[in-house]
Amino acid sequence: MGSAAKCLAVLKLVLIERLVYRLNFFLQVLSGVLTSLIIIFLWMAVYRGNSVSSLGGYTMPEMITYLLGGGLINTFILTTAENNETSQTIADGTLSGLLVQPFSPYWVWFFRDMGTKLFLFLLGLAGYGVVFLFFRDFLIFPGSPDRWLLFAIAVALGVLLQFLLFESLSLLAFWVENTYGIRFTMRVILEVTGGAIIPLSFFPSILQAFFFALPFPYLIYLPMTIYLGKTPADEVAGALVRMGFWIAGLAVINAVLWRRGVRRYVAMGD
């Protein structure tokens, strides 16, 4: 079996697995949709209650588009933002079985994560589709195909960045008994600093400076500001390059952690 066929096989398997618990996953996605709706209602009340047409440079339609788009991205970024499988496999020793297979466990985890994200994206589209229809009069679409393309590239890079970020923490399971605490803390920070519930430009400049020193704003805030044309065209390339640096840096960290980790890996069994 060639490498591509192996990757496809892993993707197919994870989709089949997820389909078994499709109702629970769908309810999870639905609750994400609900959260987006709550935040939208909150912002609508803020705009209408204070009789303002623009806040922080965002009109109400721009804000609604931002929150719905961000919510959809959040569905497959945040719901999978734990990379639980990696640390569990290392901690409970089932990694031993994977190590003797002719396909690196690291790539198995990668493609399983991508499969889960794809599955959640499709469920998210179904869930958000209804909401998009409900708010169709407020939605804004990019005027040019270039902007669509740049948006798609930013989302795709964001997916990769998110995997690498959480994978680097999960791989710490080779050294520490429980990595959930650190992954949870990172996820909590991501919830707000990723920009899913509020555009980061609303925060005081000192907090913005802190947030932009982290990789999280590249996950939701950057793609959505590219989509809405809030990131000037001449700054998009620079932002995507910075994102590329984060990805490259984290990929190196992942590779080092994986190699060193496997070397010190010990599994008890019967």
Next chain:
Amino acid sequence: MKDLRRYWELFLFFVKVGLMKQMAYRPHFFLMITGKVIRIALLFFFFQAIFLKVSRIGEWTWEQVLLLFATFHVVDYMMSITFGRNLSSHLPSRVQSGEMDYRMILPANLLFFASLEDVDMMDFFSFLPTLGFLGWVLWRLDMAIAPLQVILYILLIANSLVFLYAVILAIATTSFWTTQSYGLAVIFDNLMKIGRYPLDIFEGFWKVIFIYFVPLVLIAQVPAQALLGALSPGFLFFAFGVSGTALALALMFWRRGVKNYMSASS
């Protein structure tokens, strides 16, 4: 009285075991607490970012929104320390795995076990800064609060816990028939987060839904309004009536669920 004392001792035992279990991985324990405190801080900044641009959300000022926010998180923590995860997560998995069997033969109330067996001490330690935050918000309110308002506030917080207990118990009880109750619990968990915001953000149909049909207004808004002296006596009776009725119905449903339990163990 003797029974009460026995259950109190049992509860203290659960607290001790909970602490021992969660302290087994100390870095994890402290990181989780840090993460939970950071979450509250970031949500505070979220509201602050809005109020840097506007002066009100609906009829609510910055200080009032902070009171609502702090009240919500106090209730949320009290729930998650005690019955929250026990009912929404542990009970369904124990029903599915057949682990309820041995709990049924213990000489103690099954519902007591189902509701309190795993006391979340991690959330207890995250709760303490939230209490401090509530104290800071009360100090900032800069208004005279009568003792009756404070008593009503405490009673309505207890009432909101009764309401949440009833709803979560009803959802968890469905696990005696279905394997999908966890998804419902996740939905409710997200739904209840609406209680963190002033319900004025909803209009017309939705406002009616969240006040009368799924009265999320009971979680934090009603206690906060009582403390601010802005709650009508009619609504006070409505709040207690809804929670009492919900609890009675949930207990009836629970009894039916237990009768329907079929062990799944080998």
